[in-house]
Amino acid sequence: MTNKEKVAYLRIALALQNISVNDEMCDRVIATYEKILKLKGKFSIEDAIDLMLGMDHKYAEEKIEKIKEGK
Numbered sequence: 001m002t003n004k005e006k007v008a009y010l011r012i013a014l015a016l017q018n019i020s021v022n023d024e025m026c027d028r029v030i031a032t033y034e035k036i037l038k039l040k041g042k043f044s045i046e047d048a049i050d051l052m053l054g055m056d057h058k059y060a061e062e063k064i065e066k067i068k069e070g071k
Contacts, residue, residue: 006030028055 001009010026021029031051036043 003027003030024055024059027058028052031055 007023007026007030010030011021011023014021014026028051031054032048035047035051039047
């Protein structure tokens with residue numbers, strides 16, 4: 001399953017439970033959860049910061065591309 005599919009399915013499943021989140025927030029939750037599973041009990045503040053900065057960069061680039069495309 002692609003990351004885009006994971007995001008869409010999580011957003012839909014949460015919406016069915018009356019939990020409203022956007023794609024970016026779902027992506028952040030999925031990335032965090034997967035990192036926790038990988039590191040088990042060794043998830044640290046550094047890991048959280050790395051995820052946060054990575055997601056900030058990813059979504060800033062997407063916003064720039066949308067502006068360039070005129071959307």
